[in-house]
Amino acid sequence: QRAATTYDRVLLKISGEALMGSLAYGLHPPTVARIAQEVKTVHDMGVEIAMVIGGGNIFRGLSGSAQGMERTTADYMGMLATVMNALAMQSALEGLGIHTRVISAIPMDQVCEPYIRRRAVRHLEKKRVCIFAAGTGNPYFTTDTAATLRAAEMSCEAIFKGTKVDGVYDMDPKKFPEAKRYDRVSYDEVLLQNLGVMDASAIALARDNRMPIVVFSLDEPGGFRGILAGQGTYTIVH
Numbered sequence: 001q002r003a004a005t006t007y008d009r010v011l012l013k014i015s016g017e018a019l020m021g022s023l024a025y026g027l028h029p030p031t032v033a034r035i036a037q038e039v040k041t042v043h044d045m046g047v048e049i050a051m052v053i054g055g056g057n058i059f060r061g062l063s064g065s066a067q068g069m070e071r072t073t074a075d076y077m078g079m080l081a082t083v084m085n086a087l088a089m090q091s092a093l094e095g096l097g098i099h100t101r102v103i104s105a106i107p108m109d110q111v112c113e114p115y116i117r118r119r120a121v122r123h124l125e126k127k128r129v130c131i132f133a134a135g136t137g138n139p140y141f142t143t144d145t146a147a148t149l150r151a152a153e154m155s156c157e158a159i160f161k162g163t164k165v166d167g168v169y170d171m172d173p174k175k176f177p178e179a180k181r182y183d184r185v186s187y188d189e190v191l192l193q194n195l196g197v198m199d200a201s202a203i204a205l206a207r208d209n210r211m212p213i214v215v216f217s218l219d220e221p222g223g224f225r226g227i228l229a230g231q232g233t234y235t236i237v238h
């Protein structure tokens with residue numbers, strides 16, 4: 001049955017590290033399957049879902065360039081890492097009977113679709129989960145910026161950022177038990193206090209396009225569905 005939700009179309013952003021589970025590197029198939037299940041429960045509510053997955057579990061441009069690699073080359077490697085994660089998520093979702101498309105900002109026709117905005121919108125209308133890969137296609141950006149860009153382009157109502165904690169805190173809640181969680185926080189305060197929700201360019205882009213960011217815990221089973229139905233704890237950056 002359909003649970004009440006006020007959302008018709010959302011974008012789910014997860015980091016590459018969310019797919020790592022207990023591993024130190026790469027993909028943990030049971031964790032990928034669990035997140036796919038979370039996506040399915042929201043898809044079953046009739047919500048149209050776009051996804052952006054990071055690549056940090058495989059490669060990060062900044063660490064590559066710190067090891068002497070040219071920054072742009074390292075960033076392209078990071079973008080390719082996100083394509084691998086997107087394909088893993090596609091496979092897990094299709095295993096649950098959900099129709100999906102992986103759509104890459106860097107064309108690689110044998111592997112997935114190139115990004116064509118109108119075509120992607122059509123997929124969403126047909127209830128296909130669209131997994132946007134290769135970030136923005138540009139070095140010096142992150143997948144948080146890509147998530148904000150795609151959410152705006154797809155007219156999503158909000159970005160749901162699944163993390164390890166249930167919202168935005170004034171201090172790291174894993175280190176400081178007295179840390180306070182915000183129910184709501186403004187884009188400007190996130191930037192000013194350096195709250196580490198997303199990088200500054202992503203927050204600024206969200207602010208300029210009035211795209212709300214809902215930060216919630218992806219570790220909570222059924223959490224994504226609950227948040228969409230207005231339950232559980234989370235922070236809205238607005």
Ligand code: UDP
Pocket residue numbers: 014015016017053054055056057059060061062074075076077078079081082134135136137138139140141142143144145146
């Ligand atoms: N990246 C990039 N341009 C983009 C998106 C990503 O160059 O538009 C590269 C960048 O090197 C980044 C890597 O891809 O370090 C992986 O993405 P990200 O760090 O955002 O992944 P996450 O931290 O979410 O796992």
